[in-house]
Each structure stands twice: as C-alpha cells, then as structure tokens.
Amino acid sequence: MAGKGDSAPPDGRKLRREQNRDAVVDALLALFRDGNYQPSTAEIAARSGLSLRSLFRYFDDVDDLHRAAAARQIALVLPLLAAGIEPDAPTLDKIRAVVRARVRLFEEIGPSARALRACAHRHRPLAAELARNRAFFRGQLAVLFAPEAASSGVSFLPALDVLCSFESYELLRKDQDMSRPATETTLIEAMAALLGVTQEVLR
Numbered sequence: 001m002a003g004k005g006d007s008a009p010p011d012g013r014k015l016r017r018e019q020n021r022d023a024v025v026d027a028l029l030a031l032f033r034d035g036n037y038q039p040s041t042a043e044i045a046a047r048s049g050l051s052l053r054s055l056f057r058y059f060d061d062v063d064d065l066h067r068a069a070a071a072r073q074i075a076l077v078l079p080l081l082a083a084g085i086e087p088d089a090p091t092l093d094k095i096r097a098v099v100r101a102r103v104r105l106f107e108e109i110g111p112s113a114r115a116l117r118a119c120a121h122r123h124r125p126l127a128a129e130l131a132r133n134r135a136f137f138r139g140q141l142a143v144l145f146a147p148e149a150a151s152s153g154v155s156f157l158p159a160l161d162v163l164c165s166f167e168s169y170e171l172l173r174k175d176q177d178m179s180r181p182a183t184e185t186t187l188i189e190a191m192a193a194l195l196g197v198t199q200e201v202l203r
Contacts, residue, residue: 021058021068023048028069029112037115066116066126073112074133080105081136087144094144095191098164103184106169113166137164148195156194163190 027047031039041062045052059065085097106113120127138161142149145160162168164187172183 017058020048020050020054023050024055024058024065025068025072028065029073032069032111032115035111037111037118063125066119067129069112070116070126070129073109073116076108080108081140083140083144085144087146091145091148091195092192092197095188095195095197098141098144099184099187099191102164102169103180103187106166106173107180109166110170110173114170117166134161134165137161145195152196159194160191163187163194 024044027044027049028039031043031047036043039047041055042052044065045055048055059068080101083094083097083101085094087094089097116126116130120130138157141160141164142157145157149155149157168187169183172178172186173180178186
C-alpha cells in the first residue's frame with residue numbers, strides 16, 4: 001500500500017528530472033556558443049549548476065547528451081528551416097529565398113553545428129542525425145528546384161546541395177573571412193550561374 005503523500009512526489013521528481021535534463025542541454029549549447037566545441041563533463045556540469053556525479057543520471061552517455069543537444073537545436077530553429085517560397089516561383093526568387101533562409105539558419109546554429117560535426121566521427125548516432133539533417137536539406141532543394149531540373153534535363157542537385165551546405169557557408173564566412181552580405185551575394189551568384197540565370201536578370 002502506498003504511503004501517505006506518495007502520489008505527488010513522482011510528478012515532482014519527473015518535473016525536476018526534465019528541468020535538470022534541460023539545464024544540461026542548455027549548458028552544452030551555451031558552451032558551444034562560447035567556442036568550447038568539446039567541453040569536458042566537468043565543464044558541462046559546472047555550467048548547468050549540477051554536480052558531476054549527477055550529470056549522467058539524466059543521459060545514458062555522451063552520445064545521448066549530444067543527440068539531445070542536436071534535437072534541441074533543431075527545435076529552436078524550426079521556424080528558420082522553411083525557405084518560404086513555392087516551386088513555381090521564378091528561379092531567381094527561389095535562389096534568393098533559399099540562400100537567405102540558409103544564411104539565417106547557419107548564423108543561428110553555427111556554434112552548435114561546428115561542435116556537433118567535430119565529434120560526430122566518434123558518435124555514430126550523432127553522425128546518423130547529421131546525415132538525416134543533410135538529407136532533409138537536400139530534399140528541400142530537390143522539391144523547390146524540380147521545375148528547373150525537369151526542363152533542363154540536367155542533374156544539378158548535387159552541386160546545389162554543396163553550395164547550400166553549412167560547410168560551404170563556413171568556408172566563406174570563416175576561412176575566407178567574408179561578411180554575411182558578401183557571402184549571401186556570392187552564393188546567390190553561384191547558384192544563379194549553375195541554374196542558368198543571366199547576369200541581366202541578376203541586376
């Protein structure tokens with residue numbers, strides 16, 4: 001027979017567990033934003049306000065924690081995933097919409113994206129999650145530019161996928177030290193050239 005008051009504590013424990021899980025994930029994402037892409041468990045625990053010993057009461061292992069961080073990041077930027085344009089729109093309008101949407105997204109997720117890619121080779125489930133994300137973005141391009149592919153008969157999706165990837169954006173923004181506007185312009189012009197949009201239309 002349950003003791004007096006036993007019906008309430010389980011709900012409280014569940015809520016506290018969820019809050020602590022959230023605190024750990026938030027701490028990890030905050031460390032990523034600070035540029036600490038591979039923080040130690042001690043650093044994560046300290047940032048979350050939890051003890052090191054209690055950290056993995058809420059996660060099975062480091063893989064589980066990173067998967068939770070990836071899921072949280074996607075949930076936070078969900079409104080930024082849509083390009084906000086239909087496949088029957090003019091090609092140049094679609095190019096501009098896609099590039100601007102990806103730029104907004106990549107600016108927001110940059111620290112987490114760098115961190116998760118840095119450790120994906122050690123964590124198979126995380127690598128699988130990144131592969132699913134890439135497949136989503138590739139599918140988005142395939143749908144949006146299906147009319148151009150059908151009319152030209154040319155398979156340009158792989159090249160479009162590369163141009164619109166986080167890795168390409170990172171090369172332009174970080175390795176080549178380009179500003180956000182310059183990066184947008186470069187990607188729009190590259191996609192336009194690939195899809196045969198003339199310079200006159202670009203101007």
